Amino acid sequence: MNKLIGTTLTILILTVGLCYAQTTQLPPDSQPATSNVRGAAYPRITSDLRAIFQVKAPDAQKIQLMLGKTFDMVKDEKGIWSFTTDPLVPGFHYYFLIVDGVQVSDPASESYFGWGKMSSGIEVPEAGVSYYSLKNIPHGDVRQKWYFSNTTQAWRRCFVYCPPDYNSNLNKKYPVLYLQHGSGEDERGWSVQGKADIILDNLIAEGNAFPMIIVMDQGYATRAGAPAPVPGQQPSGPSAFEEVVIKDLIPFIDSNFRTLSDREHRAMAGLSMGGMQTIQITMSNLDKFAYIGGFSGAGRFSGAGLDVNKDYNGVLADAQIFNNKVKLLWIGIGSAEPQNMYKAVNGFHLSLEKAGIKHVYYESPGTDHEWLTWRRSLNEFAPLLFR
Amino acid sequence: MNKLIGTTLTILILTVGLCYAQTTQLPPDSQPATSNVRGAAYPRITSDLRAIFQVKAPDAQKIQLMLGKTFDMVKDEKGIWSFTTDPLVPGFHYYFLIVDGVQVSDPASESYFGWGKMSSGIEVPEAGVSYYSLKNIPHGDVRQKWYFSNTTQAWRRCFVYCPPDYNSNLNKKYPVLYLQHGSGEDERGWSVQGKADIILDNLIAEGNAFPMIIVMDQGYATRAGAPAPVPGQQPSGPSAFEEVVIKDLIPFIDSNFRTLSDREHRAMAGLSMGGMQTIQITMSNLDKFAYIGGFSGAGRFSGAGLDVNKDYNGVLADAQIFNNKVKLLWIGIGSAEPQNMYKAVNGFHLSLEKAGIKHVYYESPGTDHEWLTWRRSLNEFAPLLFR
Numbered sequence: 001m002n003k004l005i006g007t008t009l010t011i012l013i014l015t016v017g018l019c020y021a022q023t024t025q026l027p028p029d030s031q032p033a034t035s036n037v038r039g040a041a042y043p044r045i046t047s048d049l050r051a052i053f054q055v056k057a058p059d060a061q062k063i064q065l066m067l068g069k070t071f072d073m074v075k076d077e078k079g080i081w082s083f084t085t086d087p088l089v090p091g092f093h094y095y096f097l098i099v100d101g102v103q104v105s106d107p108a109s110e111s112y113f114g115w116g117k118m119s120s121g122i123e124v125p126e127a128g129v130s131y132y133s134l135k136n137i138p139h140g141d142v143r144q145k146w147y148f149s150n151t152t153q154a155w156r157r158c159f160v161y162c163p164p165d166y167n168s169n170l171n172k173k174y175p176v177l178y179l180q181h182g183s184g185e186d187e188r189g190w191s192v193q194g195k196a197d198i199i200l201d202n203l204i205a206e207g208n209a210f211p212m213i214i215v216m217d218q219g220y221a222t223r224a225g226a227p228a229p230v231p232g233q234q235p236s237g238p239s240a241f242e243e244v245v246i247k248d249l250i251p252f253i254d255s256n257f258r259t260l261s262d263r264e265h266r267a268m269a270g271l272s273m274g275g276m277q278t279i280q281i282t283m284s285n286l287d288k289f290a291y292i293g294g295f296s297g298a299g300r301f302s303g304a305g306l307d308v309n310k311d312y313n314g315v316l317a318d319a320q321i322f323n324n325k326v327k328l329l330w331i332g333i334g335s336a337e338p339q340n341m342y343k344a345v346n347g348f349h350l351s352l353e354k355a356g357i358k359h360v361y362y363e364s365p366g367t368d369h370e371w372l373t374w375r376r377s378l379n380e381f382a383p384l385l386f387r
Numbered sequence: 388m389n390k391l392i393g394t395t396l397t398i399l400i401l402t403v404g405l406c407y408a409q410t411t412q413l414p415p416d417s418q419p420a421t422s423n424v425r426g427a428a429y430p431r432i433t434s435d436l437r438a439i440f441q442v443k444a445p446d447a448q449k450i451q452l453m454l455g456k457t458f459d460m461v462k463d464e465k466g467i468w469s470f471t472t473d474p475l476v477p478g479f480h481y482y483f484l485i486v487d488g489v490q491v492s493d494p495a496s497e498s499y500f501g502w503g504k505m506s507s508g509i510e511v512p513e514a515g516v517s518y519y520s521l522k523n524i525p526h527g528d529v530r531q532k533w534y535f536s537n538t539t540q541a542w543r544r545c546f547v548y549c550p551p552d553y554n555s556n557l558n559k560k561y562p563v564l565y566l567q568h569g570s571g572e573d574e575r576g577w578s579v580q581g582k583a584d585i586i587l588d589n590l591i592a593e594g595n596a597f598p599m600i601i602v603m604d605q606g607y608a609t610r611a612g613a614p615a616p617v618p619g620q621q622p623s624g625p626s627a628f629e630e631v632v633i634k635d636l637i638p639f640i641d642s643n644f645r646t647l648s649d650r651e652h653r654a655m656a657g658l659s660m661g662g663m664q665t666i667q668i669t670m671s672n673l674d675k676f677a678y679i680g681g682f683s684g685a686g687r688f689s690g691a692g693l694d695v696n697k698d699y700n701g702v703l704a705d706a707q708i709f710n711n712k713v714k715l716l717w718i719g720i721g722s723a724e725p726q727n728m729y730k731a732v733n734g735f736h737l738s739l740e741k742a743g744i745k746h747v748y749y750e751s752p753g754t755d756h757e758w759l760t761w762r763r764s765l766n767e768f769a770p771l772l773f774r
Contacts, residue, residue, distance in 0.1 A: 037500075037503060037504045037505065038503065038573070038607065039503070040504075055489065057487070057488055057489045058488065059448075059449075059487050059488030059489075060486075060487040060488060060489055061446075061448065061487065062446075063489075097491075099447075099486045099487060099489045099491065100444070100446050100447040100448065100486060100487045101444055101445060101446030101447060102442065102444045102446075102447055102450075102486045102491075103494065104484075104486065104489075104491040104492065104494060105491065105492060105494070105498070105505065107490065107491060107492070107504045107505070108504070109505075110505060111492070111498045111505040113424075116424060116425065116426070117424045117427075117494045117495070118424065118492065118494070118496075118497060118498040118505060134533055134542045136535060139532070139533050141530040141531055141532050141547075142530065142531040143528040143529065143530045143531075144528055144529040144530075144531075144578070144584070145526070145528050146521055146526050148523060155521045160528075167643070167644075170557050186425070191531070197531070220425060256554070257554075
């Protein structure tokens with residue numbers, strides 16, 4: 001039953017054969033994407049940032065590429081399907097193949113947890129920008145930790161970034177940023193798609209960020225005994241995730257890492273759904289957080305104006321009290337995000353401004369609701385923490 | 388171009404719709420596999436360990452399941468394709484879907500790096516066995532570390548397991564096991580598919596293994612300037628990987644972790660290709676390793692007998708010298724592995740026995756060339772280290 005081995009040679013030959021088939025006539029002025037699996041010649045990126053996709057599938061009737069929009073790939077006489085995009089915005093983009101109607105990930109690329117499943121991703125290089133590139137500087141690490149949640153009565157996994165000097169400076173304690181992924185993603189998002197560890201290593205090496213711990217947890221939680229959540233759907237009401245963060249996660253982190261555990265040394269931020277969770281959780285727990293960040297998901301997406309007297313239990317009602325208490329409220333959005341998202345975040349910013357609530361507002365030039373917006377957001381936000 | 392958002396709602400509705408379609412008539416006496424993505428109702432495992440697979444694909448002409456052998460899935464009037472396996476051996480099995488001839492991973496399952504790409508995997512529960520289950524005991528962590536290799540002139544990623552007391556016992560130094568994945572896999576294999584951290588946490592909690600660091604690196608390397616390796620193909624001659632291990636990785640680990648850095652506190656083991664690499668590297672560097680493990684890949688696969696006077700530069704020629712020098716030589720194989728693999732490892736064992744070379748030989752009952760063989764191998768091997 002489990003004799004995959006019996007087919008090993010066949011697969012290896014097919015794989016190698018596929019590579020050769022693909023590499024015989026490589027388009028000039030192009031390179032394999034860095035997000036490809038080892039040895040895959042496609043997808044390729046041209047010097048003007050077009051991506052070229054290829055799939056060998058002589059028996060398929062129709063293959064489409066889903067990268068923002070959906071494009072029909074074109075089959076040649078050898079059964080190889082191809083598509084070349086227009087020039088792409090740099091950064092990380094999710095994509096899928098649709099093979100005769102079935103949406104799947106591309107075997108030639110790494111897969112990343114997004115859209116509620118393992119999704120393909122492509123990294124498009126960004127000229128002249130190196131804040132998320134590996135450099136010859138001291139590096140921290142990202143640690144996988146298991147903890148038992150009383151709220152969910154189950155084991156949960158989180159990832160914890162420890163800064164470069166965490167292992168050498170053994171008496172030093174560190175502030176903590178809780179950093180959340182978006183809808184359909186999970187606790188892997190920020191260190192894999194987001195390159196959060198590399199961004200922080202670079203900021204710290206340049207003296208632009210205070211060395212900090214970053215905790216990346218899964219933004220989905222179900223109270224023990226409650227029905228399972230529907231993928232992609234946000235929890236409603238006071239969330240089980242808030243209870244996990246406050247009652248399970250923070251105590252776990254504070255007892256297992258050398259943290260500064262007062263509110264002045266604790267921040268929370270998140271992207272999209274994680275940004276909305278951040279605002280909800282921090283506003284309800286200002287005794288625990290002094291720094292707040294919402295990346296492409298800060299306020300309400302309904303478009304309704306902020307009512308400072310009612311929303312968030314009225315903590316925004318007295319701007320002076322709020323401004324004294326909260327050291328940083330940071331809100332960001334990509335300038336090319338869909339209008340409803342842009343308006344919601346920008347509208348929240350305008351409402352805060354009108355109410356006299358101190359905050360930083362950032363727009364990422366030319367980026368959509370996508371990871372480059374959030375890498376930039378982290379790169380802008382982190383330097384302002386714990387100062 | 389990158390407006391995936393425009394299709395967000397469509398996808399969420401499709402996803403949710405798919406879940407509902409699938410969950411309306413769930414087969415009795417079955418549970419979703421623990422390797423499924425969040426909320427996926429299929430694949431399911433029945434109480435007699437059959438796996439039930441489902442894919443919604445009204446427009447596909449043919450869908451097959453590749454799990455050891457290749458099986459045709461059957462389409463119903465709603466366009467849902469299904470297949471139920473015979474009872475499966477417990478543990479972790481790679482699998483694929485073949486959609487109209489294109490081999491892809493199943494969107495309903497987690498993907499794992501194997502077979503040179505992101506592959507689906509299914510976890511089949513093992514009754515009465517808990518050595519790889521999370522328990523309420525002290526847990527270590529797995530750390531992602533970046534290091535620059537002079538050999539490859541590139542950044543490499545490794546994962547490092549640190550035992551539970553590593554962070555509390557700050558003056559303690561630890562022995563190190565270098566643990567390698569198999570062909571087509573990468574540095575993620577042992578902590579994800581292998582659950583090496585959980586196995587060690589359990590062994591250490593029970594007092595059955597000496598607390599140790601485990602380093603999991605990628606077994607592929609290309610010397611700077613050399614052509615890229617072909618996926619799945621093993622390097623020939625003195626490998627670049629050996630140079631990485633000896634000149635780059637060990638010095639990096641010894642200078643970044645609290646290690647005991649003499650040979651008596653350094654082990655190497657690996658599975659399949661990683662086992663063969665282990666034997667090759669340790670035999671050539673007995674001044675650096677005192678403990679050696681080959682899991683389903685120890686000797687030569689050619690079937691030729693071992694020549695103790697010539698092979699491995701003759702280090703086996705004098706059994707007494709070798710037996711005094713090497714504290715443990717451990718060789719394992721699954722009893723259900725393909726005959727060529729079984730014979731190669733078992734034949735290596737018989738050759739060693741004949742030559743008077745002390746070693747431990749283990750057969751994993753009923754398991755194939757697959758991760759349950761290697762989880763068991765680690766669980767048997769680790770307790771014998773550093774005693």
